[in-house]
Amino acid sequence: MPLPGLDTFTNGKGYYENEDQLIEQLRKDVAAGEKIAGRKPTSLVLGALGRCGSGAVDLLKRIECGEIKEWDLAETASYQCLLLFSWKNANALLVGQTRTIP
């Protein structure tokens, strides 16, 4: 089933009015998910000390995610541990990849 588009979450507009509106909605999403699952979402940010990563961590904190694993070079030096985490423990969703989609 295709996921709903941005219109669905923005009253048909296709964009959020401001950052607070986005944050508020995501907080509610997280709270609703917590009710079903009995726990908050956990997250892992790879490259957490970088420009992108610090933005990701801030967002996750603001929407009151559960555990936020902040990994950077020290934690990801071993590629094997990265693969283990991605494939065994996570319902992985990768964002902010270097692959550029037009």
Add this chain to the structure above:
Amino acid sequence: MPSGFPTLHARAEAKPLEHRSCLTPTTTKKLLDAGYPVLVERSSTDPHFARIFKDEEFEAVGATLVEEGSWETAPKDRIIIGLKELPEADTPLEHTFVHFAHCYKNQGGWEHTLARFPRGGGTLYDLEFLQDSNGRRVAAFGYHAGFAGAALAVKVTLQSNATITSTNNNRHGHGNLPIQVVCHCPA
């Protein structure tokens, strides 16, 4: 009023859900103060293409508003600036352009896009190659790319799980909803 500087013509973005702008009102004012004539296309009235800055904000700092899409018939000595790629077409491109054409990482259709420039005698200055004096890319993923990417990751993850009840097993055999978000943010 001839100023000796080329006229900059900011396109209205033509990519759905692209609300960002190649110019802010602040940078527009800086360019005007430096002597560049700046024309800004009116934003689309379709909310999917609406620019985050209002037309009036550009007008207020002294830019001249022009019609959406008017770059195509604009005088050839204008520099056409934008953020993202042009709509797909085969027409020759005759102007000098500044934007991300997304052609240099083997993206689908890159050869058709790039062929339009020599065919019309136009030039592309791709923002991908804009560097500071240290050779470092100027336009790169930053704080807000991670911020927005994480928001998207959470949204998609929660939506994907929305139809699963807590009694279902996920593919790893765990009973709980597999709410996990992984953000990959390489430098």
